[in-house]
Amino acid sequence: MKHEITDALYGLGWSTVKHLPEPVAVRLGQRIADIAWTRRGKSVLRLESNLARVEPEASPERLRELSRAGMRSYLRYWMESFRLPAWSKERICTGVEIKDIHLLEDGLAAGRGVVIALPHLANWDLAGAWVTTKLGVPFTTVAERLEPATLYDRFVAYREGLGMEVLPHTGGSAFGTLARRLRAGGLVCLVADRDLSASGVEVSFFGDTARMPAGPSMLAQQTGALLLPVTLWYDDSPVMRGRVHPAVPVPETGTRTEKTAAMTQALADVFGSGIAEHPEDWHMLQRLWLADLPPCPDDADASGATDRPAQSSGTEKP
Template sequence: MREKLVESGYAAGWAVLKLLPEPVVGVLGDRIADAVWRRQGRGVHQLEKNLARVRPQASPAELRELSRAGMRSYLRYWMESFRLPVWNDRKIADRMQVDGIEHLVAAMESGRGAIITLPHMGNWDLAGAWVVRHLGFNFTTVAERLKPESLFDRFVAYREGLGMEVLALTGSDISVIGTLARRLREGKLICLVGDRDLSAAGLPVDFFGETTRMPAGPAALAQRTGAALLPVTLWYDGPVQRARIHPPVEAPAELGRQAAKSAMTQAMADIWAAGIARHPQDWHMLQRFWLADLPSTPQPQAAADETSAEPSPRAQQGEPR
């Protein structure tokens, strides 16, 4: 019953919100966000704990206001995503401002392929639609399989409608890592979310002075294929979303393969941390993130190989992102 209700809610969002005037949708999103924020549920409480790491000097009152802004940003993501399928090319172009385009264009024109990696910031779907429609680069991404299956199918259809190839993380005979590597060797683009992986295969990184784990997949794929590894940060700036495509993260030539993979993952983490520090309200991390917050912490593998390094799905509290 719960799964049917969840699916019905998403279906209603896609069916109804695209019909409403945009100002009405914006006000509705803020009101829903404020109502959830006032309830102080588990997700909001965890968001405030995470933001306390980002802004350690903030007072309790400042953290509360920051978490309120964070929930409004998170609901803005959903409201935009429900309406995104009916936005035309001009609308998408008007809603995005991107710096560092030259890094992506250079990688794609060289034929080496590119891996865009980003944290749970802003609206990844809007950025992806902009890459497809404005730059003309279709890309491959990964989605976590959801229950019910019909909800997963809805999200796959939604993203495929925006021009993305979507691979299911589990439940398929297709090798995710193998398919992504093949796309890169063909000189194509893949996009992965890379700021959270609490599995044993995740690589430990320092993030705002504490240890967490991030997926080894993006760095491993770059090593394996020679593709450019391009970290991206996203944030809202008034009515538009801004993005910065950072210069490629290179494998340190003086390090061995595993050490280089760890160094590349830490370099991405440092870039994301700087972006999150500037725009903490747009980091949509409502889950436990640092190892210190976990009830029990498995020991990280010292040498996670490429085949076990799965890219992280864009998900929040069971919701596809």
């Protein structure tokens, strides 16, 4: 019954919110965010705990201010996502501005293939729609299987409708398919700042240990593709901003494991700088740092379950 209700609510969002005038949808999102923030539920408290690591000197008042802005940013993501299927091409193209996009375009023009790795900042679905619409570049990503299956199907259909190829994480074939796309000179996009599975790579992140997926770094090593970090953020306008950062190089020496660790740490460093600049747009409402995990390995959050469905965080744990 819980799964059926969840599926019905998401279905209602896509069927109803997309028909609302944009100012109405914006106000609705802010209202829902403020109600959730006022209730101080687990997700809000976890967000504040995570933000306290990003700004360790922040006062309680500053953290509450950040978490309220964070919830508004999180609901802006959802309002945009529910409305994206109804957006015109012009609205998508004018709704995003990405600095140094030439780094992506040059990499694709060279035929090397490109891996884009992003943290949970702002709206990566909107960024993906902008890439397929404005640049005319299709790409491949990975999605986590959801329950019920109808909800997973909703998210796959939503992203495929935006021009993305979506691969299921389960089954073990995602990595090989991604590698083939890259060797053919294609584009792969992966959200890559959280992986609590055993295959996650331990990194230093805001002064403590977290795990991030190995997939982006391994794909770059095995295919020769460029690995480009991207960070996104909102400002007070309807436009979402972003930046393509310089490519993370493959180390010249070391084992594959050592190279993967070094490259994943380099990604973590770039992610950290982007999150520090725009902490209110980091939608991390789950546990991330190993020190925050409960002792029981069967805990649902420790297993890597997320509050935002069907997001890809790398080929090991999308």
